[in-house]
Amino acid sequence: MRYLPLTDDDRRGMLAAIGVPSVDALYSDVPRKVLLDGPVDLPGFKSELEVERHIGALAAKNLGAASCPSFLGAGAYRHHIPAAVDHLIQRGEFLTSYTPYQPEVTQGTLQYLFEFQTQVALLTGMDVANASMYDGATATAEAVMMANRVTRRRRAVLSGGLHPHYRETIETHGRFTGFEVTSAPADANGAEDLAKQIDGNTSCVVVQNPSFFGHVHDLSTLAKACHDAGALLVVAVTEIVSLGLVTPPGEMGADIVTAEGQSLGVPLSFGGPYVGLFATRDKFIRQMPGRLTGQTVDVEGKRGWVLTLSTREQHIRREKATSNICTNSGLCALAFNIHLTLLGETGLTKLAEINHATASRLADRLGAIPGVTLLNETLFNEFTLALPKPAAEVVEALAKRRVLGGVPVSRLYPDDPSLANLLLVAATETVSDEDIAAYEAALKEVLK
């Protein structure tokens, strides 16, 4: 077996050194009746080539989003990842190291996490950020639980423009941890007013910007309404590239900003692993979930980094920890960090402009097709179309023509027939003029 260095000679010699007759003898604490005599019923070992063939054949059964015109978003976006990103994250010193618990031999990881935290704080317009969470949905659920701790209240109000997976993740935690969740109905037109939902028990209001349906909102009034009532405003961002162009939540009064960071550096990979971003105000740092990297000095006075404020965390605080999270998304945070470093201020701004321009052009073209209505006054790189027939059927028909035309809203709201004809469409910098033309032609044909 190519990953096992021990030879049979080694094994014999080692057993002799230990003073036991066999490897089985090392399992003597296992009750005899449950110790297996031989391998379980699964295939035997395979060479690299055989494994490649097997998994390659499975991959070939899929229609990859990079192999055809593709317009899917809904919380995961196809962006071009510069070649240097994937090269650098595969350096073994990053790829195969553990959580930086021994700072003297993990300064590389700690320094990039410190840079990552700074980038996230700058992008969101907040004071501080943590070293990552699993994904945007879990980060947002953690934000609600943090707001509950900070305000000592137990009711969260969720916008109807919040990604349904985020809402369901929060509702699940609410059911088990014991807090109340008031979820507004789907806000396809971007017209909801949440201020009247806030009361003296409300710990936080959670909104998404741009919303699940693509609308870009000014949240300043809502932030004021939250603060007047002693509640926090949590803003979730599922398309982080938007912050290259859109006013950041921190400038509109957000208390906690969570985000899905997948758009920078992380491949689509059928939904994971992704990277959750979590940022807040200085005054709340001791209530934050997850790991934090902090600056300090070594015994020679040289600047260095360590994991810090770990008295919030499960390995110290156990059942009193702010969260049970341990492993986070370190390597995806590195990919995010490298991609954003490559882009820089001018690169990110321009990337965001191209995204917006491409989506806006696509909205013009598709919105002009007879029977199709564009629901968005505002958008960044994603918008909602009302079609003359169920969107799920249309998407299937488009896929047969090798166009991945978007996400039918019914996939995420299966119980609401009033949303059946709505289609979410996203366009990033990966969409070419030819892709737009192909989509327009295919959609016309399908709707004929």
Added chain:
Amino acid sequence: MSTPTQFQAAPMQGERRVRTISGNKGLQIEEPLIFEQGMKGRSGVDLPAVPQHKDRLGALKRKGEIGLPGLSEPQVVRHYTKLSQKNYAIDMGVYPLGSCTMKHNPRLNEKMARLPGIGDLHPMQPISTVQGALELIDQLAHWLKTLTNMPAVAMSPAAGAHGELCGIMTIRAALLARGDARKRILVPESAHGTNPATAAACGYEVDPVPADDRGRVDLAAFKAKLGPDVAGTMITNPNTCGLFENDIIDIADAIHGVGGYFYCDGANFNAIVGRVRPGDLGIDAMHINLHKTFSTPHGGGGPGSGPVVLSAALAPYAPVPYVVHGPNGFALVERGEQAFGRLKGFHGQMGMFVRALAYMMSHGSDGLRQASGDAVLNANYILAGLKDEMTPAFPGTCMHEALFNDEFLEGTDVTTLDFAKAMIDEGYHPMTMYFPLVVHGALLMEPTETESRDGLDRYVEVVKGLAKRAKAGDAAYFKGAPYHTPRRRLDETLAARQPVLRWKPEAPKKAAE
């Protein structure tokens, strides 16, 4: 050209000679933050012109700068290359972190995760276009269910602790379904911190169970705590002392006897893969850390993946989404009748699933059994090699990790921490220190199966040498270690007292020319 024989190294002549002008030390190169190297207008990415378009941002266009630095591609490549060289990694040598299973990460797995049709697959594509992906998840699920002899598996949890959350929520959902949520979860004192944190996050009171003098759950104490308000127990097996809980079947029977469920923390599954099936032990739920047992890379702290295998009693309550065989091939259930809810966005850590499947297929059933045997053999080889110079926490053999207490350091003024820091100078990542909490000054070593015998021989020689050095009264040496790292001991108290969690530009100087 000069040959090596002509080259004469100058003798060291004291500190002044050794100190460099740059602050670099040969291959140890100082590296500033990206924010300290950026230049306005510079970028490492070329983008085409922005097409003509109608502005649809409303009045919400960002005003002012973000503050991101501008670097070119060569600067970026150097920056991260230099940072990487400040890390220790499994690619460099033994990484004996107990309970973390730092084994070799095969590169084939990386290649498979990046295949077109996997890496570029959007999670919300029509199901007809992702049949291969669902089949792959189904195949991995089959391997996990077969290795554990459990009928169901929830694939979506993103890491071990997330899997624990999944397991305890499933248990609570099953109890709620019979109208009996219950109050307490029994957790051994030797458990990972995530166990009590998880139980608390699911609304349970944590009731700690002591260890007996054999490093196992104290069965009598455990039974004494049982009652009708006990929802379940969370037990790691093999446990964090590196020992198999030999009363585990009695524990399972006892918890089932009061109507509770048995959650097993599968962090140490690597010791028993292909040899013991958790389903045969009476376990109701167990998470499997794909990033430990099945070799997906730890990546400096993640991402992980923590599928949870479930017993027939718990299976109906598994969270969405899950893959099923439908009339038109594979289908994805995103809304389930009895499902307890949803744990994250989309469907799980697909990138990790591909890697784990490639790893399992490479080993095969026979190879996985060999791997767990070698992991246990390697740990016992270390234990045998070190037991005379150090003090094993418990007598007898161990499973996949060897646990020592700090008795051998008594009277030396050298602590477990000092000992760990001295290992760093010897070119090794330290073992896990001060965990589990039930052993004083614990030193927990897990070599894994991917270390060679001669590699372990060298490791044992070095660790023995350090133990001898500590006993010889050289405490000052240990207190100062490490000496040869990019940074020496760092002031963690300062970091916590005056938190600096991000870079900030220096305040502009007042017109000082």
